[in-house]
Amino acid sequence: MLTALVLLPVVAAIVVMLVPGGRREVHLPLGIALSIFPLALAGYLFWVFEPAAGFQYVDRVTWYEPWGIDWHLGVDGISLPMVVLTTLLVPIALAASTSIDRRIKEFVVYTLFLEAGLIGAFLSLDLFLFFVFFEAMLIPMYFIIGIWGSERRIYAAMKFLIYTAFGSALMLAAIIGLALTHVDQTGSASFALSDLAALDLSVGAERLFFAAFAIAFAIKVPLFPFHTWLPDAHVEAPTAGSVLLAAVLLKLGTYGLLRFNMALFPEASVDAIPIMAILAVIGIIYGAVVAIVQPDLKKLVAYSSVSHLGFIVLGTFALTSGGLQGAVIQNVNHGLTTGALFLLVGMIYDRRHTKKIADFGGLQKTVPLLAGFFLFMTFASIGLPGLNGFIGEFLVLMGSFPALPSLTVIAALGVVLAAIYLLWAYERVFTGVPDKDENKALSDLSAREIALLAPLAALIVVIGIYPGLLLDKITPSTEAVIDHVVEQTDFVVPEPGRIADVHVAGDEG
Amino acid sequence: MVETILFVLAAAGALAGAVTVVLARNPIYSAVGLLGTLFSVAVLYVVQLAHLVAAVQVIVYAGAVMTLFLFVIMLIGVDKEEKREENLPRQRLWVGAVAGVIILFAAGVAVFGDFAWVPAATGPVDQEATNGTVQAIAEPLFTDWVLAFEATALLLTIAAAGAVVLAMFRRKRN
Amino acid sequence: MIDLLWLVIALPLGGAAFLHFFGRYVREPLSGWLASAAIGTAFFIAAIAAVPFFQGEAEPSTIPIWEWMPALGANFELLWDPLAALMTLVVTGVGTLIHVFAIGYMHGDERFHRFFTNLNLFAASMLTLVLAGNYAMLFLGWELVGLCSYLLIGFWHTRPTAAAAAKKAFVVNRIGDLGFMIGLMVVFATFSTFSYSGIFERAGEELTGGLATAIGLLFLVGAAGKSAQIPLYVWLPDAMEGPTPVSALIHAATMVTAGVYVIARSAPIYEFTPFASTVVASVGALTAIWAASIALAQRDIKKVLAYSTISQLGFMFLAVGATAYVAGIFHLMTHAFFKALLFLGAGSVIHAMSDEQDMHRMGGLFRKMPVTAVTMAIGALALAGIPPLAGFWSKDEILAADFARGGWFYFLWIIGLITALLTAFYITRLWVLVFLGEPRWEEKAHPHESPRVMTLPLIALAALSFVGGLVNTPFRLTLEHFLEPSFEGVHIQHATDDWLTLAILAGLSILAAAAGAGAGYLAYRRPPERWRRFEDSFEPLWGTWEQAYGVDDLYGLTLVTPGRRLAEAAAFSFDAGVVDGAVNGVGRVVRGMGDWIRPLQTGFVRNYGVLFLAGAVVVVAWLVAGGS
């Protein structure tokens, strides 16, 4: 089933390719229609997924025997939400791309390939395979930014590509190093995550490999100070690119930290907690502070991503039940809300052809629906309880506090700053009397645009008030991560870091 | 004895052809020189019992490829003669230096080195083992080398397609 | 009935949802009536569910709804105890009246149904806050009322001041929430749960060292944000940009009292930290007199009431800080009645004067709108603390409790007494300026009495303000008995039992109130030139008060501007220059190295050929020489 999930977008891309280039009106609807199939399959997967630790629906086929490389896919509670999120956002991103007027066929094809790469990366249990997907996904993204972006698209695309590739190169070296160590220790080659996790690494080697992986993922997250490619990429990318970049691509970083660094290098991970947590907290505060004064809406949202993803990293490295659950669920939340915010900025851009905050004012008067959605997403992003963002942030903060009290307190400042930068932006863009002529004659959201935003808004509310929907599936896997680290090291989870520590009302005595 | 005579004649022909290719100012003459070399080498193949390869050499190389060369020469213009003088600075100097090094090195190795042209060569040649009949070549070709064989088929297809694309390129622009 | 308790939240929430999606198809008054019906029904359900408490029979009960964040032990669950019941009744009761009032007040607004959507949403959020069975759910309501406050302050979004005020309210509240959230972290880290019962049962054993003080102070930060106490009160005066019913409901009667509620709810924690309690009381006292002095000099009718609210909230803090929780909740309730009344009355006046809010341009309205004038007079007297109106009983109980506590609290008691005097003065000033004297408005204003839909809630609230204080008099402590189950095992500060002391204290209170009211009447009954001279005689103090001590400017100068400078430096110098500069610098270095070796690539294929051949020669030579 997982193989099918990876291949469906590829098949879809091939089908779109087969449509003659002249039939321009066909490509986009066809792409959207075909991208529903992965979504349906992922939805089914979510439905049948058993809330238990370990990987499910494992597909394993030998790919290249001599080096022990396998086509090895599996899903657990950490990757499941990401796969569903990816498949959900691709149709939405495509459907939001009606304003793309040239080379639409290629655009659809690249987006579908991107989807395949993302799904593959999330599902890979073989490091080599993961690396292949991790890299393969760069290429469509590079073209999406480089071809359909705005003025400085080439610069942004190159920066994105080189920066990410630099990190991947380090990771590749570490992967090969791990595989060679495996050959040394067992006599046979393997790239399987489970095999490599069982290796007995020296402290130095483990730290070195950890650093290589961590830098690769830190660039992807992006963690301060590796974040500067992100605003550029976001500002230049077309709407669909920004949505997928923020919502899914960045999550590969946080996902990788959780999936690979924790599993492969538990000892080094524990040692690195202070560094990673401090970087995460710097990212939270710094991203938020910088976001306050951004003159460009998209850049503002991009820096808000830097801030929000800091929470995920902080939760990950707190290594408590709450922290990890929060990190995983915040992966989804940030994807939904920031994806939606980028959609909205794109919709504004389609109408006004500018993203400068100073060019707006009083839009709530002319486009009340758009303003309403924007405000809704803003509050989801700020972390208003009852919406999804709160669940993630609250779990992260409450979960991290027992482990990293002072850092968590500083991180909580980010919650205040988020309110400042987002509401200030909202105030400048949407409130007041529309004083510029261009802003007076804008059309409100069309039915199509509402249809794009409504499912995201619905999910945001559902997760906000009934996160159990996701948490039930996530928890066994995150608990397994903590168990793994605790088994491998002498790390002790501070009370009340584990679910078992929690006192449920009425269980006294 | 027959082999020695054939070798000397064919070697002389091949070298003469090669030198003509390099020295002729008009590409037509170069092509004719190359043709001579190809035939001479085909003779050397026959001498060494590589019958099928010799036949293919004549048919494909001397036949098809050379025809193609001549077509292109005609297309581009036979009258385009090349000036003798070199216009890249120091090119001849470098070429001469490298060639000198090669020759000196080869001579040195031949004179002073304990050098075998084909290191693992065994004694008398087994006529049957290397008799390159169609059957003898076909057998390894379709067993051990079948994957490579298929790959070359693909390669040829791609090459043909590529040639077509390259040739079409101009017409589209007009 | 307890099984249906969830309806108390669900009804207004459903009302909000319905109006949100279908409101535009519902014609104007109907959507308002729908919203009012939703919250009114909630009131009745709550009232019926509270009956067992009135009979003194039922135990507090917890009603689970569903799991929320199991890793934190935070689930959706309701706690139904007398305190929650009282708060619910106040919120739904006063809320219903204000809903009805708003039908008249918002008449003709193009976003009429949207207003009621938000109002209903607010009611649902506030009820979530008071009915929550654990701190996490309380925090949910806590933040949601902040959202509604944001939406409603900024309701007239085309006014830049309203939008800015809304943002300011939310951000300042968030600063308080930060403290509250950190408090929650400490709570969770200490107790491994958020549930009230789990925390309060083990408070004694777990709260060692300074933990209780830490939690108490952090909760105070949150409460100070929500309840507009020093230093976080600055958002509330600005919040008056919202429609007046909003000011009445959110910024007087209900939301701003959430801080008091939280401290009262956390009484078992404050039990272990007299220090934090004292800080709470001190902050309350300071805020009370600070805001009261500002209220003296305001010209805007709503600003007077806003600062009055801050001041009265200070009184409530003074009470709960002195561990006189019942007195605090009591004052919360009576204040909800009379301050809502005053705000609605002010709304009625503003409505009548076509959105004029400056009291200097009012006057002589008594004859034009008698119902408003009389009901507001009742509210004003209640606020001033004139017996037997509601405010007297609750305020007097607070002061008496503080006096009984002694020590530092004597000092706080004196501050309270002075504040009572100031309160009586400014509210009298307000009433006299608005309703008595010569008309100072322009001819075309045509003030008129408000329609029945607005005056009826005023009358109802006036009645409540009149008799509401009788639920807890020194002669009959009904409220105290009623609330007892909620404060089981918590020390509650009482006024002294000595009737003589009590009488003297009451006499002092009455004296202060009467003095303030009398002075206010005498000063402002005179023609405008006279009271203007009276105000001028207090310069420069008066001007300082009118400028609210310049705190907003101070914050702007010390926090906002440097903050923005810092952000700009971070964004445009540090981020673009240093961090991104480093990245681009690496790129430039690599490119420079490329420039350095690029001449090697001449572009002539034959040059490359020579290199290639030379390389091949070297490799072959190496192989011939024996390799490796």
Place this chain on the structure above:
Amino acid sequence: MVDVGWYMALAAALFLIGALGMLLRRNALVMFMCIELMLNAVNLTLISAGRALNDLDGQVAVFFILVVAAAEVVVGLAIIVAIFRRRATASVDELSELRG
């Protein structure tokens, strides 16, 4: 019976001549022919060595080289024609757009 060394020497000479022609001529067509010369030289070594080693694989390899060479010629000549059409020259010295 000619010693295999002579074949090898002949092949080496042919290769050297081809290489020099490749480096000294600037007519793309002639350069191409020089490449063919070098390929033939290599083919000759393969066949001779195969005979000396009693192995047929040398001939099979030559067979493949012939095919690849044919493909290469087809594409190469097509490129030359394409360049000529655009630039009206067959001189490689006039094509230096890839200068660093």
